[in-house]
Amino acid sequence: MPVDPLDTMPTPDEPTPPPFRTRYKPSGRDGRGRFRKGCRGGPGNPALSAQNSYAREMRERIDRAAAGVLSETVIAEILASLIDAARGGDVAAAKLVLSYAGVPRDRDAEIRLEELEGGMRETMNAGR
Numbered sequence: 001m002p003v004d005p006l007d008t009m010p011t012p013d014e015p016t017p018p019p020f021r022t023r024y025k026p027s028g029r030d031g032r033g034r035f036r037k038g039c040r041g042g043p044g045n046p047a048l049s050a051q052n053s054y055a056r057e058m059r060e061r062i063d064r065a066a067a068g069v070l071s072e073t074v075i076a077e078i079l080a081s082l083i084d085a086a087r088g089g090d091v092a093a094a095k096l097v098l099s100y101a102g103v104p105r106d107r108d109a110e111i112r113l114e115e116l117e118g119g120m121r122e123t124m125n126a127g128r
Helices: 048-070 074-086 090-098 105-125
Strands: none
Touching: 074 090
């Protein structure tokens, strides 16, 4: 037996549910979905910052471990074998050698840059 649509409609004494859009907090967007002027940006991706700190910690651990194991002669031997492989046609070895060739690694400068970036992030987050 078919159901009459008028039987399913709320009667005047029953509360009607609010329209769909009013169930949610206003998003600060205009009618076209763009953010309105003056809307604050979000916190970014906190998961990504956690991944970056983990990657930084792992890099520091590897650096400390490598410092005790790798001597100048071992590094020279590894580099010589990479250069031989690159000359033999190993494209990956050639890319690796050329990506680091003539580029001095100043770890102190990297650490200072990371500290400055962290201070800038803290300053920006404090202003919110």
